[in-house]
Amino acid sequence: MDHEIDLITEQDPSRGYRLLPEAPACAPRELTVTLRSPARDVVLISMWSETGLLPQPRATSHHARLTLGADEISSLSARLISRWQQFVQFEPVPGSNRLREKKPYLRNADLTERPQSELLAQVSELAREGAYLLGELLAGEERELVRFRGHLLNALESDDLRIRFDSDLGVPWPMLAVGYERLLEGGRLTGDPFRLFLGHRHQVESTSGAYADYWWVSDRHRAIGSANLDSDLKNVPLADDVLKLLDKGLELTERHFSHELLPDLARPVLDEDVMYFFCHGSYEEHGGHMWHALRLSDELPIDAPLVDGYRKPHTDAAARRGAVALFHPLVVLNACFAGAPATAGFAGLSAALVRHGALGVLGPVVWITPGGWGRGAYR
DSSP states (O other): OOOOOOOOOOOOTTTTEEEOSSOOOOOOOSEEEEEEEEETTEEEEEEEOSSSOSOOOSSSOEEEEOSSOHHHHHHHHHHHHHHHHHHHTOOOOOOTTSOOOOOHHHHOSOOTTSOHHHHHHHHHHHHHHHHHHHHHHTOOOOHHHHHHHHHHHHHHTSSSOEEEEEESSOOOGGGOBOSTGGGEETTEEOSOGGGGBHHHHSEEEEEOSOOOSOOEEEOSSSEEEEEEEOGGGTTSTTHHHHHHHHHHHEEEEEEOSHHHHHHHHTSSOBOOSEEEEESEEEEEEETTEEEEEEEOSSSOOEEHHHHHHHHHHHHHHHHHTTOOOSBOOEEEEESTTTTOOOOTTSOOHHHHHHHTTOSEEEEOOSOEETTEEOOEEEO
């Protein structure tokens, strides 16, 4: 008679995952701006809207060739990032009855208690620098560029748009400022300088064209993740609450040192859904170049070439087989300057992670809001 046969699956070839045949649905963007540099002295800019924000040209598209070359744009971008670092390192001159304050903008996430005259002066200067870079980026008298500039600035002066900047060059888009000149009166800003930053006015996505063309959907019941930490930051307010939240929602692995992280990066399969970093981030500098690096509880800088060195053999081997290497986390970089680009010639840490399979990277964006530091998505 019929009877049930016990079936035991010895292997799981999909490792609990399956590939989707196409990209997940994405909400439309009001504006997408691309910056392409096919040669060092050639930079092409174009834009379009999925919502009808821009007027539709009759016989062409919104595009132009910029006057600046790639090296000039990268140099100006690095200068603006340097000005941001000076802003963060600011120390007010002590008065006669108070001690010198040690880097209050670095130590405090909430700046509402700072003297308003001091804070607005510092933010206004940073906005001036952001407006200068935007002006230089779009400067020129060619007919196509003049028309393009008018349409782009008109869109950027709106509020609450969803904007993607897809760029070959490391431009700190959220730090650019629009409308600065109209708020000037007697050489000083008369309005709110915070609203001038693109990262404050809009929802900004920054991409580098490094995305993999596959998407995963998990079939397992409990997501897997890691917390990669600097032990010296364990007493930072709310740090422990974040770890408890991660541990509640994930099957969590904690790493505190680079010698714990790097062997896992060297594995062909690093099957994590979320990879969270809470550590120090800084710019390394040598020979006139700058690049971003993270540090856990030791001194080894974790940068883009290091990630490339550990992941590239698996990514390349998978590509030769027509397969994909199983590395697909959403990476959260809770570290200084994680969302900011460095100079041209160095792949950003975020781009390196995405190039090897990460589905996205969320990092701090370099601007502030009246209530404290602003954050946004770099992908």
